Amino acid sequence: MVRKPAKSHVKPDVKAASTRKPNMREAILAAAEELFSTYGFNAVSVRDIAQAAGANPGSVTYHFKTKDGLLLEIYRRHCGPMNRRRSELLAAARRVRDLQDRLEAIVRAYVLPAFTSGSDLAGGGTRFTRLRAIMSAEGNEVVRKIIAQTFDDTSHAFIDAIHESLPHIPRTDLVWRGHFLLGALYYTLVTPERVSRLSRGSADGTDAGHAIEELVRATVAALQAPPLDQPRKAAGASPGRALT
Amino acid sequence: MVRKPAKSHVKPDVKAASTRKPNMREAILAAAEELFSTYGFNAVSVRDIAQAAGANPGSVTYHFKTKDGLLLEIYRRHCGPMNRRRSELLAAARRVRDLQDRLEAIVRAYVLPAFTSGSDLAGGGTRFTRLRAIMSAEGNEVVRKIIAQTFDDTSHAFIDAIHESLPHIPRTDLVWRGHFLLGALYYTLVTPERVSRLSRGSADGTDAGHAIEELVRATVAALQAPPLDQPRKAAGASPGRALT
DNA sequence: TGAATATTTGGACGATAGTACAAATATGGT
């Protein structure tokens, strides 16, 4: 780990946060997830992970062979549950009658699992999404393939669902706006302090629920915006007209 | 550099892309900017930079003392011109009469310099913004201070200007939406291929101008959305009413 | 229990990291 706020004297508490079973494999996995999602893949060494998990560096190699293998296993653990939950919520959202409510439900179905996805660890979804954000920024080659073949299907399903609710907007624009949504989501999880710093001393800003609501509200409005080939002015942006 | 697509047989052309003067300091700076913004700070070694610039590793130490110092100098080079250009465009945007047009001009004043900021190198703005995106994801400590004391002023100025155009929306919501804008902007520059992959084989997707227009359109709509403490339905989202 | 297996340990390997420094070379003013 290149540089990190002084913490060499604190005990490794990542293991304690887990289920406390003497399952080293799980402890290593949890520690790696926490460290990767905080400092990035390149900045964290295998020895850092081992120490945080209370394990020997050799154990990491034993269980996961390589550092890349460790990262791969983390993704395998989360991608399944997260996409499954997204599919469930998306299916439920599709059944919403009111067009406005349906669009909002679709967006929520995409955002929610990123914060609360199914891991036995507390705050698991947030941590994994933060990890994905960092990995996409670092351009990690190992991850790029998993993303392409795991998340693109999900993304297509959501774009399709949105396109059904907003048929008058070209797919290209919806793809862009979905792209912006993902960027906003990532950035929100990567820099949790920035919002509270720009706001004038309001709440602590770490309220995930509030962040989700703000993100959903903004995204729904962005999706409903008139496409680029239409003039912005007049009543074009009014959902009342746009969704008729 | 940890892992990178095979390129060891190609000559270092970063220097050739610069002004070709035998100014090693500039060549090193350009090479570092290119490599950092592509692979991240931790993944690039001083030796990588030196080789790409056609210089000796010792020269890097001579000119910039440390690796952090090199990163710092890159920021010093760009922050000034970029924020100056933003201030100019913001001042011009404030003078726009029509409230709708003014809001769009303000957003454009924020986004444009991120793509075209003043560097003598071609495509300079895009590269530096990509660098900022990666740095914010990696949580680099050296950069965090610069960001806080350099960009927060600019951010406040823009939030204020937006608040003047949308006085009925609480500042907190506008801060969130500006935050989302920055995240969308970063993510767009970090993953330039993703949009074209999700679109169905349309244009090449690397058209910066189109990306800007999509981003501005979506952001303006998001900013105009009714705040969280108001119901979303009815005519609340209509700009015609909202801006009255 | 005892043997087979699974896991953990501690140390080692070569590679590469950031940085330092003396010697070599280029540069510019007089």
Next chain:
DNA sequence: ACCATATTTGTACTATCGTCCAAATATTCA
């Protein structure tokens, strides 16, 4: 041309990297 200075070079230092491996230990099951 000469000297003072600026820059480049080559090398070396220590630290840490990912990975490997044999020995020690823990676990499992007949």
